[in-house]
Amino acid sequence: MWEPLHALGVGPGTRVAVAGLGGLGHLAVKFAVALGADTTVISRSAGKAEDAGRLGARDLLVSGDQDRMAAARDRFDVVIDTIATPHDLGPYLRLVAMDGTLSQVGHLGPVTVETLDLLVGRKKLSSAGSGGLPVTAAMLDFCAEHGVVADVEVLPSARVNEAIDRLGCGDVRYRFVLDMSDLG
Numbered sequence: 001m002w003e004p005l006h007a008l009g010v011g012p013g014t015r016v017a018v019a020g021l022g023g024l025g026h027l028a029v030k031f032a033v034a035l036g037a038d039t040t041v042i043s044r045s046a047g048k049a050e051d052a053g054r055l056g057a058r059d060l061l062v063s064g065d066q067d068r069m070a071a072a073r074d075r076f077d078v079v080i081d082t083i084a085t086p087h088d089l090g091p092y093l094r095l096v097a098m099d100g101t102l103s104q105v106g107h108l109g110p111v112t113v114e115t116l117d118l119l120v121g122r123k124k125l126s127s128a129g130s131g132g133l134p135v136t137a138a139m140l141d142f143c144a145e146h147g148v149v150a151d152v153e154v155l156p157s158a159r160v161n162e163a164i165d166r167l168g169c170g171d172v173r174y175r176f177v178l179d180m181s182d183l184g
């Protein structure tokens with residue numbers, strides 16, 4: 001999540017939207033907020049509004065709310081799309097401002113793009129991985145300086161099946177860590 005925000009020059013005042021509030025998304029919000037960006041979450045679920053606010057986002061847009069999505073057209077300099085499943089990029093490209101970028105980092109695989117969604121507003125579509133060792137080192141320094149950590153729920157390893165079941169329902173904020181000390 002650091003890599004696309006860093007590569008796209010996100011800083012104070014950049015208008016950033018993070019689509020999908022999960023493992024990647026919650027860290028994208030934390031990074032964007034710590035970088036000083038004006039940060040919004042886009043989620044399927046209005047129930048994540050409290051979490052979005054706690055993470056420092058100014059607002060949560062529900063992706064199924066056509067009126068609010070239309071009102072947010074051309075609003076964001078950078079949209080980080082962490083949605084894990086194949087989906088239409090159109091609604092997210094339309095939120096990107098003139099000369100802005102949609103960074104597609106969630107679903108990794110073929111996508112279909114309506115080129116008019118890029119043409120109108122001279123928008124860019126990109127992606128990102130880890131950025132390699134130097135960028136990872138810079139990311140860790142930034143985390144240490146700004147207190148950015150992943151939100152995890154620690155379970156004893158004996159409860160691994162519970163973790164798997166809850167993962168299947170998307171019921172985790174935002175990663176499980178299995179404590180293996182119960183095996184010793």
Ligand SMILES: NC(=O)c1ccc[n+]([C@@H]2O[C@H](COP(=O)([O-])OP(=O)(O)OC[C@H]3O[C@@H](n4cnc5c(N)ncnc54)[C@H](OP(=O)(O)O)[C@@H]3O)[C@@H](O)[C@H]2O)c1
Pocket residue numbers: 019020021022023024025042043044045048082083084085087105106107108128129130170174
């Ligand atoms: N680019 C990279 O280097 C990189 C690195 C690691 C992982 N990934 C990829 O990133 C993706 C996300 O990973 P993650 O750990 O963040 O997953 P995750 O914790 O499951 O979160 C993904 C989020 O996507 C949204 N989502 C899930 N299913 C959806 C659906 N059917 N329709 C619309 N939205 C949906 C949900 O957000 P809401 O509930 O808020 O809508 C969910 O919280 C994975 O596909 C993974 O392969 C990429």
